[in-house]
Amino acid sequence: MANDISGIILSKQDLREVTGYAAESAQEVLEIFERAHPADSRPREAVDAAWAFARGGERGKSLRDTGWAAHKAAREADTAAAGEAARAAMCAASAAYLHPLADRHQVKHILGAAELIAGDDREVGAHHLGQARQRATPVVVDVLSRYPAAPPGGGRVGELLRDLDEALRSHF
Structure with a gap:
């Protein structure tokens, strides 16, 4: 299915809610990530920058720089789980820059940080998805509903992303 390239209206408050x-x-x-790489603060800095924006700060260089740094930390991580945790931090920082295009890959920026590093443990995954559903505000679900469903692929992490996407869209 081709993505609709029509514009989506996103307010700064929408972006703050999604980023939070x-x-x-x-x-x-x-x-x-921090257990595997205790001396590497890049993902923590990305999460801190995301919180700063969500709580009223401005979008700017700090968000972009820390998001890219967390992405680099993810690529350099020693384990898949540490890499996914750093990617979650990158998604948090980049959520402030959600594109106003109806592109299903934008769903990763909304929900990507909510993916669980559960391996094949279905119970842990289900528990985490339940928590992520409870945490989603009506604004987050409204913003999510403006985009097409999450894209295919991505292994277990992608499966969890699609499960959460579907649950949030049907829950509200």
Whole structure:
């Protein structure tokens, strides 16, 4: 299915709500990265920058720089779980720059930080998705509903992303 390239209206408050949701989700898994790489503060700095924006700060260089740095930390991580945790931090920082285009890949910026590093443990994954559903505000779900459904692929993490996407869209 081709993506609709029509514009989506996003207010600064919409972006703050989505970024706060992503920051809270990333915060939950940040320790996975920090245990594996205790001297690397890049993902923590990305989450902190996301929180600063969500709480009223401006979008700017700090968000972009820390998001890219967390992305680089993810690529350099020693384990898949640490890499996914750093990617969650990157998604939190980049949520402030959600594109106003109806592109299903933007769903990763909204929900990407909520993905659980659960491996194949279905119970842990289900528990985490339940928490992520409860944490989603009506504004987050409204913004999510403006975009097409999450894209295919991505292994277990992509599966969790699609499960959360579907649950949020049907829950509200």
